Amino acid sequence: MIRLGLRLAVAGGREALVRLVAIAAAVAVGAGILLATLAGVNATNAQLTRYASLHPVATTGGDADPLWWSTRRDYFHGRQILRVDVAATGPDSPTPIGVPRTPGPGEYYASPALRSLLDAYPADQLADRYAGRDVGTVGPAALPSPDFLLVIVGGRPAEVAALPDARQLTDVAASGPALPDTVVDLILGVVAGGLLFPVLIFIGTATRLGAARREQRFAAMRLVGATPRQISAIAAIEATAAAAVGTALGFALFLAGRGALADIPFTGMPYFPADLSLRPLDALVVALGVPAGAALAAHVSLRRVQISPLGVTRRVTPRPPRGYRLIPLALGLAGLAFAVGRRPNTADGQTAVYLPTLLLVMTGLVVAGPWLTMVGARLMAARARRPGTLIAARRLADNPRAGFRAISGIMLALFVTSTATGVITTIVAERGPAPIGSVEAATLTTVLGEETTSVPGPLLAELRAIPGVRSTTVTRKLENPHYYASVVRCADIPPAYGRCAGGATVAEVPVDFIPFRSSASADRVWTPASVRVEDLAGLPVESIVVGTDGSAAARERARTVLEAAYPTFWVAPNVPGNFEADFANLLRGWRQLADVVIVVSLVLAGCSLAVAVVGGLQERKRPFSLLRLGGAPVGVLRRVVALETAVPMLAVAALATGMGLLAAHLFLKGQMHYALTPPGPSFYALVVAGLAACLGIIAATLPLLERVTGPETARSE
Structure with missing residues (x-):
């Protein structure tokens, strides 16, 4: 079976080879973005861990002389400078991370970014705050980011002991608690989930490319004696081979672009390239999970062959989705509403409430999507006045799952974008820095x-x-x-x-x-x-x-x-606003993360849409050819393809945006007691531009319709 499956995958003619290359390329893009997402989460955690190490907890015991330590915040041009005052009480005092020795009175170490500011501005604006001798540069081990502003100032024990929040340390590696609050954890989780869902949908859509064509061929094999297990094995091998090649290319894309990704300030600060790395478990999950997911998608796409090969020939209409698909969405929204006024007191408890409920809403949108598509299609059919509209509506109503599959990525992209933007916009309005030019x-x-x-x-x-x-x-x-x-x-x-x-x-x-x-x-x-x-x-x-x-x-x-x-x-x-300079930096980072989600998710959604439309044309080229032979103009067929994709896409876009803003409002009310501040015109302009780009993708596939629906395609095979 393995040899036959590989032979069909690579030696099944031009169509099979094109399908293999298309699936491998799509999986490569998806796997590369998936790897970048996982590496970005790891890099963000590394940033936060090093930031926490600059706020160590007091430690006692042991034979080492204690080190006095005080962490304070300074500001320059709206940027936060973290100032650490230290004083050794003896020769055995621990040395701060990132410097070769503890600075003495009148000495200080500056991070590379801070040293650039010290050199660029007059001393009375910045350097005079650290009167003394510059003895060196703080190394990367102590810096959350290459752009981080940090100064480690030496002093006498009595002086540092009198500073606010001074503490004695016998171990500088004893970091304080994680600095980001529930909002940060939530945003990172939603962003990661918001990117993972479109990636997985894209990979699944690409794997299903040409599914109907393969259904017919596998059905013929069933009729000549092949068992369902053998068909499943062949389909899985064909999909896994393409996905394995694509996954390997995805690793190559990630490694080639890692340096460029590290320079992009996704969180408001660039990463160190070494931080943008993958854990062995991450690499293993992607290396094994993507091909396994592709094999599963192939198995699901051929489920009608497993039941009966004659069902493929008859093209039996699948059962319509039921209303119970709305239950996960309702449960997710109910969970967010229930948390209003009942917020847990601990950060872990808050994360445990909000993160699963938001992910449940995202899952609920995907699960409810086919039912919503069916309802919308029936309403469109009831009001249809032209043949193209009626055909598109009837097709969507007959198979709403296939119609929604093409636009599910767009729904998730807009939901994640709306939620993140709503939260960020409101927090900026409530807690942001003072407006430029104001008193x-x-x-x-x-x-x-x-x-x-x-x-x-x-x-x-x-x-x-x-x-x-x-x-x-x-x-x-x-x-x-x-x-x-x-x-x-x-x-x-x-x-x-x-x-x-x-x-x-x-x-x-x-x-x-x-x-x-x-x-x-x-x-x-x-x-x-x-x-x-x-x-x-x-x-x-x-x-x-x-x-x-x-x-x-x-x-x-x-x-x-x-x-x-x-x-x-x-x-x-x-x-x-300076007082929350670190929070303001996180806000800017969140805004950039939201922009990343918007761009990447809409790109993935557009790619999924293009693959789905092209795949749909390939699967229906014979019915469309028969319609053309029966007198249907090409313009009517183009209208059918455009309407059955564009109408549900626009409806789903409005629903997803509304659900995202509602989820943001419920979260803000429950977590911060804020009412949602509506996003500005730039957000809606970006959404409209993204949807226009998706409509452009649909329009770009329409010329293919005339080429694949010629009279020769209508022949019986």
């Missing part, structure tokens, strides 16, 4: 971590002397702070941030004049405070707010001056 983006605030009732006059004078600085304001702590966390003299409030009510002398204000989830406004009237103006000087200083003209140079010079004046800061002087 918020021009405001720099430092919250003092030390108790003091005065700010040195020379410091304020130095800040005001910086070109671009327009105001400096000192706020004071309230004894019982609430939403408005500090107080300030009304005369000191800059006009850009509002004013006091008539007759008030002291106002209650946020520490940076920016109300929570609101914007600065010159028209804002602040609530009067019960503190007397003469008592302000005795209250502790809460913050120093510096208003600038919005230029990056003014902000960074002011930040450098403030860090030098208050070196024990918990969070560096920041612009609203």
Whole structure:
């Protein structure tokens, strides 16, 4: 059987050879993308692991001298700089990962990306924050990404011990907990699933290429005595041979493009090429799973031959799908709705709730697709006024599974895209950085971590002397702070941030004049405070707010001056949104991941669509030829092919987009208590462009119809 199957696969004439090459090429593309997806997940996990290693947990015990360690966040031009202050307490203190020795007082190591910034900008904007001697470069072992900004600063034990979140370590390899929260895990899972589903559909569609033609040949073999087991073996060998060749080519494509993939910032930061690797289990799953899946697809495509070879000749209409196919979709949506107000307290519990339910919704869309296609086809047939429309509708209604198979990849692509984009758009709107050009983006605030009732006059004078600085304001702590966390003299409030009510002398204000989830406004009237103006000087200083003209140079010079004046800061002087700079970077990464999902998924869906349309034409070339001989114009046949693909595709696109935004809304309400912020016009433009490209693919296959439906094709074989 093996020899016969291989002979039929490679020596079955031009048609068999073309089919073999087409299947191998399609599987190569799918396997290459599948390998890149798995490697990307591994690389992302490596990034997150090294990021977690920069937040080690305190360790004690052993004979080693402890190492003092404090991790803080600094900012430059909106980018986060991770600053690690260390101090060895003895010769046996552990050495931080990525550097040859622990830096001493007045020494620091900088990552390559940070060193480029230090060389590119004036010292008063960045380098003066790390007064001392540059003793070397942080190695890749400590960096999540080649573009990561990291500085390891040496100090004295007493100085580092006084810094916020200082801890003693006897083992620097004891990483802290995984930094990404449930949202990150969810996005990665949905992205991986969103790419895997179209890949598998594409491979399955390609494997089924020419299925009807092979059904007839295998049915003839059944009629002359071949058993169902023998037919299954031959079909599996033919499909496995093509898939094995395609899988090997997929590995070659992945290895050839790995270096280029590493440079693409899928998560907001590029990968190290070594991180974009495959685990042995990943390679084994793809190497064995893809050919096995191809063999299974071949077996399923020939199931009518297994039942009865005469059924292939008669082309018996398959049973219509039933309404119970909606159950998985309903269960997935119900799971998301049930989680609203019942979010688990732990990150693992949240992941266990949201990830399976979203994947269940995706599976439910695929399972319900044939039933939805059948219902839509019957509605189209009931309203048909032209022969082409009626033929297309009747064909879809007779075999909705085959009609949906061609567009299932598009459904999943749009669902994943809509879900990811809805989540990202809402989080950006709720927690994103200050808009460029706004008053918020021009405001720099430092919250003092030390108790003091005065700010040195020379410091304020130095800040005001910086070109671009327009105001400096000192706020004071309230004894019982609430939403408005500090107080300030009304005369000191800059006009850009509002004013006091008539007759008030002291106002209650946020520490940076920016109300929570609101914007600065010159028209804002602040609530009067019960503190007397003469008592302000005795209250502790809460913050120093510096208003600038919005230029990056003014902000960074002011930040450098403030860090030098208050070196024990918990969070560096920041612009609203800087505080979550790492989260903002993840947002940008998610947006890029969403773009990757959109592009790759629609490309795969388009390829699946092209393969399905061409395969359908090949399978129906004899019926179409008979219609042409009976007087049907080629234009009518083209309309049939276009309608039976385009109409369900557009309907499914609307459904998938709506389901994706609904799933995003339910997730946001349950996980973050946010209402969905609708995506902007660019999202819908991208969806329309993708669907237009798919319609173009359909149109590109139509000229093939006239060539394969000539009179010679109508002959009986």
